[in-house]
Amino acid sequence: MVIDMTGILNWKTESGKTNWYLVLGTGITGFVLSLIFIGLLHPPYDIEAMDTAHKFAGGSLRHLFGTDNFGRDVFSRVLAGGFTTMKIAAGTVAVGLLGGVLIGAVTGYFGGLTDELLMRINDTLFAFPSVLLALVIVSLFGSGTSHVIWALGIAFVPSFARMVRSEFLRYKNSDFIAGAKLQGAGALRIMTHHILPNAAPVLMSSVMIGFNNAVLAEAGLSYLGIGVQPPEPSLGSMLSEAQSYLVSAPLYAAGPGLMIIFMVLGFSLLAEGMSREQLSGAWF
Amino acid sequence: MRYAARKIIMLVVTVLAISFVVFLAFSVIPGDPALTILGGQTDPARVEALREQMGLNAPLPVRYVRWLRSFLAGDFGMSYRYSVPVSRLLGEKIPITLILTLESFLFMLLISIPLGIYSARHAGGRADRALVILNQIIMAVPPFFSGILITFFFGMLLHWFVPGGYVSWRVSLSGCVGYLVFPAIAIALPKSAMVVSILRRSLLKEARLDYVRTAYSRGSRTNYVLYRHMLRNAMGPVVTFLGMAAADMVAGSIIIEQVFGIPGLGRALLTAIANRDYPVVEAIIVLISVLVVASGAAVDLICRRLDPRISLD
Numbered sequence: 001m002v003i004d005m006t007g008i009l010n011w012k013t014e015s016g017k018t019n020w021y022l023v024l025g026t027g028i029t030g031f032v033l034s035l036i037f038i039g040l041l042h043p044p045y046d047i048e049a050m051d052t053a054h055k056f057a058g059g060s061l062r063h064l065f066g067t068d069n070f071g072r073d074v075f076s077r078v079l080a081g082g083f084t085t086m087k088i089a090a091g092t093v094a095v096g097l098l099g100g101v102l103i104g105a106v107t108g109y110f111g112g113l114t115d116e117l118l119m120r121i122n123d124t125l126f127a128f129p130s131v132l133l134a135l136v137i138v139s140l141f142g143s144g145t146s147h148v149i150w151a152l153g154i155a156f157v158p159s160f161a162r163m164v165r166s167e168f169l170r171y172k173n174s175d176f177i178a179g180a181k182l183q184g185a186g187a188l189r190i191m192t193h194h195i196l197p198n199a200a201p202v203l204m205s206s207v208m209i210g211f212n213n214a215v216l217a218e219a220g221l222s223y224l225g226i227g228v229q230p231p232e233p234s235l236g237s238m239l240s241e242a243q244s245y246l247v248s249a250p251l252y253a254a255g256p257g258l259m260i261i262f263m264v265l266g267f268s269l270l271a272e273g274m275s276r277e278q279l280s281g282a283w284f
Numbered sequence: 285m286r287y288a289a290r291k292i293i294m295l296v297v298t299v300l301a302i303s304f305v306v307f308l309a310f311s312v313i314p315g316d317p318a319l320t321i322l323g324g325q326t327d328p329a330r331v332e333a334l335r336e337q338m339g340l341n342a343p344l345p346v347r348y349v350r351w352l353r354s355f356l357a358g359d360f361g362m363s364y365r366y367s368v369p370v371s372r373l374l375g376e377k378i379p380i381t382l383i384l385t386l387e388s389f390l391f392m393l394l395i396s397i398p399l400g401i402y403s404a405r406h407a408g409g410r411a412d413r414a415l416v417i418l419n420q421i422i423m424a425v426p427p428f429f430s431g432i433l434i435t436f437f438f439g440m441l442l443h444w445f446v447p448g449g450y451v452s453w454r455v456s457l458s459g460c461v462g463y464l465v466f467p468a469i470a471i472a473l474p475k476s477a478m479v480v481s482i483l484r485r486s487l488l489k490e491a492r493l494d495y496v497r498t499a500y501s502r503g504s505r506t507n508y509v510l511y512r513h514m515l516r517n518a519m520g521p522v523v524t525f526l527g528m529a530a531a532d533m534v535a536g537s538i539i540i541e542q543v544f545g546i547p548g549l550g551r552a553l554l555t556a557i558a559n560r561d562y563p564v565v566e567a568i569i570v571l572i573s574v575l576v577v578a579s580g581a582a583v584d585l586i587c588r589r590l591d592p593r594i595s596l597d
Binding site for chain 2: 124128129131132135136138139140216219220223224225226239240242243246247250253257260261262264265268269272
């Protein structure tokens, strides 16, 4: 399946103005990703290296966001935590997307009783906040990275399924599909080669929203202490730790907090910049 | 009225489905509740006797119906950990979560509706552009981080409230509501930003329609057209979002309770998960689900009542 990226990344709106959402979103996400990448290859400090002589050091050029209660460099840990969050977000979106495309494609294309039944279940799950569903799964199977990915991924399936289904409904009766059928294309081929590529722009926008929500949900779960478990660094658990030292080291909380904000901001701007409404220049 | 009836039937079905799934999930997890209560090394005969007494030997559907019947009667079972009825543990906590959610919802409306109208009214202007940018940023700040910021600035620097100084509603209702103001704002902020942008977008879309031009050409003033004609029509997408936001806020309160040290349902849920106190976990999850589904439906119904043309199917 070939997805035409030129249909997704439109740097200009239809009226010829610069698509600022996409430009800024790409810039911020690129900045965050390159920071994380640098943190992977050359972390400024070892994230586990403790230096009790320099506990709660303030911000300086040596330690951009100071050090934590064990004297570990906060900035290095933020980069590592960012990678953990990104990893989980990618896994979550992959699970959600796979499930969503499967369910959405089948229900949208074939319709009938399966559609009715699956969509009823889907709508019930859709009304259920993802954090709550994740809490149920984590409380049953325990916490940890892979459980968080499955928990959030499953929680994300309904929204993807809904969106994919509506795209399939949109195209299934169009002329070019009738043409493909006349040429003898089977249902599977039509779905994967004819409808899915057309749904790609909308899909990409939803993927970005998915990343946005996954980052928020993962950070929330880890903040509650039921997501990623130490020693694996995570932005959420750093924040919850930093909260106990707000008086002595206010900068400690700023590090992971800013990282989450930049990640979410980048993804939400990307999603906005890729959406159809934005391109038609209907507003702003 | 038919709409309301259908909505309520759907609500009951949804809650039943959720309760069944939760019950099923907690019955298939490994571990014998009777063994948990009696502790590791006990006489198998005693375990068997307790299993029989707890009704654990009955088939699953029978156990579900029994559980559901007692749940509806307000009997949520016994806590493994504290050996007291779950209802006694939770009775105190349900109002806290309710007050917090209600307060955040109110703040969301108070902040967002005027700002959304203002933003659309002055679209393209300097204030509007600033608002659009500010909105994008606020949407990206998770409530638990804004909660920490609020604790730092308003609690520790300005001393407007005492962090962790929650007042029980049994002691003083106004004190409780007062303490929950800042947590509620933390929950309401990102949702308000979303409502502002949805309302703004919806109003601007509406502004291009013919009836608006007709109203203007009749000589109506901008404010008249905006408040008498456009606002009602533009509320559709906002209402859909409000229903979802209400549901989300109930779940969001779980995290915020942790930030501000509020002993509500969310706190109790986390403790119960840590203690593997399954009857409590089960009860809280079903209770929160009921709150989530009911608050979403309530918002839908209220809005429908205000404007009968809104259809939400």
